[in-house]
Amino acid sequence: MELKSGILRAQLARQTGCNLETIRYYEKVGLLPDPPRSANGYRVYPPDLVQRLQFILHARELGFAMEEIRSLLSLTDTGAQTCAEVMAKTQLHLDDVRRKISDLQRIERTLSTTLAECSGENVPECAILSVLNCS
């Protein structure tokens, strides 16, 4: 099969560590463009898509939601993005991450202090059950 300077989906997946099906999903939701097709209908990606997909995957690792990633990409797609804009979006995401951390920390404190009150023995009375049953 002749591929003038393009790669197939599995190669894109391998080069980025992305799941094969996820690539198709990102295409469906518009994070990746509809790629050109070869004569037999196979997707043929230009090599710079490796970079774009890696951008998406890195953003995902940092917990950005799809909608946030979409909006970051729409900035860079114009080529006229500014650090100020990117910072603003990132700051909002960071606020969200911090909220999640403190929610989880509150849960962590409740669980660990309650666990510390448990006898851990083969008895029906249990501090955790008391907390869950409290009205």
Added chain:
Amino acid sequence: MELKSGILRAQLARQTGCNLETIRYYEKVGLLPDPPRSANGYRVYPPDLVQRLQFILHARELGFAMEEIRSLLSLTDTGAQTCAEVMAKTQLHLDDVRRKISDLQRIERTLSTTLAECSGENVPECAILSVLNCS
């Protein structure tokens, strides 16, 4: 409508703060039992279901997954639960919570240190974009 010592779904929702539809959902997935019905087909809950639903809601607030709640309930439903069993399940959940916290903290550190490197000005160069674009 005659309800011998039972309450309707909306009342159960009001008394627990639970969403109306969520009650039906918990019934469908087996956390709440199929309640008896009045002549017209309305659900009529015995009053102790308030307690059970509150147990579920408290567990959800503490981040327990449905499957974990199901397993806690199946312990208490026998009436022969032990503190040791409940502790073991709770400890597993706590481990999970702590994993999530440290994942989020890693993200938080990356985001905040990268943000600190940003100029925040109206220029295209941006530390965040560099991180997202790195290969």
Added chain:
DNA sequence: TCTTGAGCCTGTAGTTGCTACAGACCTTAT
């Protein structure tokens, strides 16, 4: 040449934990 196996295509279903309808019934009050 035939066949086998791998790779690609599409569409769709499943995941978790809900939430929100649509359309039909029933009850209560005016």
Added chain:
DNA sequence: ATAAGGTCTGTAGCAACTACAGGCTCAAGA
């Protein structure tokens, strides 16, 4: 008589994927 509100059922939608099933196509080996 009718209007407003409650209840019922089933189903669709959310995020963010992941994993099939069923059908082509392609390259390599016997």
